Amino acid sequence: MRHRLHAKIVSLTICFLLMANPASYVHAELSIKEDNLNILQNSLSIVEIDHEIKRTQDKQEELQQKQQRLETELQQHKKEMASHEDRAGSIVRSYYMGERNQFLRILLSSDSFRSLQIVAGYYEMIILGDQETLRAYHKKYSELMAVSTELEQSLTELEQIKQNLIYQRERVMALEEEVEKGLSSSDQRDLMEKLIVELTSYWNNVGVHEVHQYFNALAVAMENLPSYVQKEPGILSINGGTYTISITEAQLNEFLRSENEIFQDFSFEFNDDYIIASGKRDDLELAVYGHYSVIDEPENGILFHVDKLIFNQFELPDTTRTMLEQEFDLGFYPQKLMSFIKATGVSTREQTLEVTMELSLK
Structure with a gap:
């Protein structure tokens, strides 16, 4: 699996260089090494930091x-x-x-x-x-x-x-030292420097815009999720004073695709207490790993935390994740569903997202 992942990185990375110099394609594809992939990873982190x-x-x-x-x-x-x-x-x-x-x-x-x-x-x-x-x-x-x-x-x-x-x-400074150290010991320095320029340019000119588009579309869709929960049979159940929302992967993906066509090639997966949202469109591949937690301030709800963000197989640094969390609200607020309830728990398992709620006296 590790080698297949690296192969994907290699072929995708070569696309950046190909835009600038088609003649370099064969040479680059045959000789990119794992150490050089780390150089590219660090160079992208430098840009984002x-x-x-x-x-x-x-x-x-x-x-x-x-x-x-x-x-x-x-x-x-x-x-x-x-x-x-x-x-x-x-x-x-x-x-x-x-x-x-x-x-x-x-x-x-x-x-x-x-x-x-x-x-x-x-x-x-x-x-x-x-x-x-x-x-x-x-x-x-x-x-x-x-x-x-x-x-x-x-x-x-x-x-x-x-x-x-x-x-x-x-x-x-530490990353720049790592990149320079890697370039100095590489027998492909010229090639790597070109790849760094192309990767940086692609991220700044295309990647940033596309990632923001996905997150913005998710934020808008999440605002409409309470309405979907209300009208879709079987999602909301009541047992005494406990209310439960159970929404499957298939239901959430269907909802998202009805909200925005950008999600036609994008899907959510619910695993044991973590979530993967991933998709590919044209030459851009995005994967978001995260989890939900219950919050009470500034208002009660479940908030999505981005634990890992991968752009074209390169992991973006924590600064990018934090910035996106601050800029785009991917939370779900039960009181938009019913004003008298509040979220008390959230979990993901068996391809299902489950939110438990109770009556709120406030």
Whole structure:
């Protein structure tokens, strides 16, 4: 099996070079070695981790700008707070010293209805003014605390991003050393360098777009899955307070193909607690290995995790998997099916995906 897999990689990799130099095809096909396949694998990982570095740098710049804005806002709020604090403090002191009680005593001792009305009117104005001032102080204080908290969170996130940037750069440097070491010891250096260029170009110009198309189509289809579950007989069953969704490979694949023709050559397989989604179209082959887990935040549902992502038999790095998980939501949310239930378990076995749900009191 291992040798057959490598043979597939060889013939597919040669296609990249063939686009640039047809005359090289026979030579390349006869002499690609396993070590050279590792070079190509590492070169593709470098490209994708470089993409992650660029995304991280953009996020870092965005957070730095946000941090500067928050610091400016914080200083402005502190200035505004000073004036509100003085006024609020004056009011609190006046109550503490009994100044407001004097008005109350005058009000109670008024000897005529007319004077009572006048004093009561003044007293009401003072009380309302005090309340407005204290409310304004409380509002400014809340705004100050909110900005301060947001700034602290931003600083923490920025530090994490800086550490991630250092880590990813170290990964790229290590992979570049591996690639250079492999090229230096290879008797096919010129050929390998051409293959690296072609593989990189194919991934950047075709592969990235195609992978995004598949994931986007899956995300859109998953939004419509609750409707399919409701109308398809036998998928949803109820036993007391427990609700169970049991959907087979065949049913899910039929559903996906009805949603988008891109899935005509793409299919899901359910194994014991892991899932394989794979397909081939033209010169592109994609395989996604993953699993589902129950989540409660930000909302209850089952979330799909990408454990391995293979493009034309080359495994893409974790940075690509994470990016796709963040960009495309492949989860299933039972409350879109019925608002009063929540997912409590999920499993895959015997070519069936099973989701267990219970009544939710929230």
